Amino acid sequence: MNIGDVLPPLEIPLTRSLIVATAIASRDYQDVHHDPALAQERGSPDIFMNILTTNGLVDRFVTSWAGPTAVVKRIRIRLGAPNHPGDTMTLTGSVSAIDDRRVTVDVVGTNQVGVHVSGLVEVEL
Amino acid sequence: MSAYDDRLAAFVGRPLVALRPAADPVNVPMIRHWVEAMGDTNPRYLGASPVAPASMMQAWTMRGFGAPVVAGGFDELVALLAEGGYTSVVATDSDFEFVREVVPGDHVSVEEVVEAISPEKATGLGAGRFVTTLKTYCDAAGSVVATQRWRTLRFQPVASSPVEPVETPRPRPAVNLDNAFWFEAAREHRLVVQRCLACKTLRHPPGPACPECQSFDWDTVEASGRGTLYSFVVAHHPRHPAFDYPLLIAVVELDEGTRLITNLTGVTADALSIGMPLEVEWLDADPELTLPVFRPVATLEH
Incomplete structure (x- = not known):
């Protein structure tokens, strides 16, 4: 493994089912994550993905590359363009630091509006 | 510094959410729901000696559906921000650091403390203040298992335009019985x-x-x-x-x-x-x- 190694990109179709199922699986019952009418009332064009799910997908993206022995030590994300149903988010990443067993992966997730998430994940191999 | 700034500053260092235990200990059924929904097939999560996905930490301590809002520092801060016109909220950053993995049987609690409230900033969403808090997740013995620095922008929504812009109508003539x-x-x-x-x-x-x-x-x-x-x-x-x-x-x-x-x-x-x-x-x-x-x-x- 070397700095600059690129992870296989992960395309995630943002179905309405995914956005709702992941919100409920994370016990996040805020209406903007499952009720389109109430989401619109609050000024959003549609429901959108919750933050716990963004963390979960970034986690999945990196650990599926790092393998089942990897232990996640840090997930730092900055949020941008919301993930709405019908869009696709593509996660890309590359190794930005290696310190003994600890590997840092820079991650960006983009949808058709722009950058949904950017940040880093540190795993211990 | 205005009196309002002083009142906001008084929240720094204050617990917004007092230490609150999760409704349930870490358990396989909830892990299963999570990994199914996330599409995560990592064998560690549902194997012989399962661990919970790291990113699931926050989920253990979510209040759940229809949970009553408990009065406390959080609501007081939200009310004070609303008083300043900062009525809308959007989360901007989450920074998790994990001390150890949690496994079924662990009972996680969370406490949230205000770290900083920024001066008013001009943002794309409107004028707002960034509120940074630190959530500390502990196990049943009180040992820290993870921390999460959490930043939200509380902002004054820019006057929203109607969905369909209504054109200003021509001024009405003064119509009366004679005309x-x-x-x-x-x-x-x-x-x-x-x-x-x-x-x-x-x-x-x-x-x-x-x-x-x-x-x-x-x-x-x-x-x-x-x-x-x-x-x-x-x-x-x-x-x-x-x-x-x-x-x-x-x-x-x-x-x-x-x-x-x-x-x-x-x-x-x-x-x-x-x-x-x-x-x-x-x-x-x-x-x-x-x-x-x-x-x-x-x-x-x-």
């Missing part, structure tokens, strides 16, 4: 002129009595719609959103002899000359308002 007939005819695209029944004098604008013979009896005649430019002004300012500028405002003398104030269309100011022939055109400004406007008579091309 309603004229606007009603206009709605039918008929240009009428009031006529005294006693002396047959035409008059405009409409009025209850004949200025010549003072008779109150009247009827109308239909105008030809032809006339000439008697006078005009070009309005540049002040602007009203219902009109296009420069706005041509004219006095048109009808062939019948009366004059009316109207707008000119299909022509620019530099092409106008007093006495030029004009003809009526109907402006259906909106469902309730139709008005006559005038345009130059089309010259026949030979």
Whole structure:
């Protein structure tokens, strides 16, 4: 493994089912994550993905590359363009630091509006 | 620093959410729901000695559906921010650091403390303040298993525009019993002129009595719609959103002899000359308002 190694990109179709199922699986019952009418009332064009799910997908993206022995030590994300149903988010990443067993992966997730998430994940191999 | 800033600053270091245990200990069924929904097939999560996905930490301590809001520092801070006009919220950053993995049987608790509240910043969403808190997740023994630095922007929403921008309607004419007939005819695209029944004098604008013979009896005649430019002004300012500028405002003398104030269309100011022939055109400004406007008579091309 070397700095600059690129992870296989992960395309995630943002179905309405995914956005709702992941919100409920994370016990996040805020209406903007499952009720389109109430989401619109609050000024959003549609429901959108919750933050716990963004963390979960970034986690999945990196650990599926790092393998089942990897232990996640840090997930730092900055949020941008919301993930709405019908869009696709593509996660890309590359190794930005290696310190003994600890590997840092820079991650960006983009949808058709722009950058949904950017940040880093540190795993211990 | 204003008194308001001082009140906000008083929250720094204060627990927003007192140490609160998760409803349930870490357990396989909830892990299963999570990894199924996330599409995560990592064998560590549902294997012989399962661990919970690191990113699931926050989920253990979520309040759940329809949970009553517990009064406390969090609600006080939200109310104070709302007082400053910061009524909307968007999360901007989450920074998890994991001390150890949690496994089924671990019982996680969370506490949230305010770390910082920024001065007001101009953002794309509106003026707002960034609120940074630190959530500390502990196990049943009180040992820290993870921390999560959490930043939200509390902002003053920019006045939201209606979904379909409504055009400013043209100012309403002052319609009354004496002139309603004229606007009603206009709605039918008929240009009428009031006529005294006693002396047959035409008059405009409409009025209850004949200025010549003072008779109150009247009827109308239909105008030809032809006339000439008697006078005009070009309005540049002040602007009203219902009109296009420069706005041509004219006095048109009808062939019948009366004059009316109207707008000119299909022509620019530099092409106008007093006495030029004009003809009526109907402006259906909106469902309730139709008005006559005038345009130059089309010259026949030979």
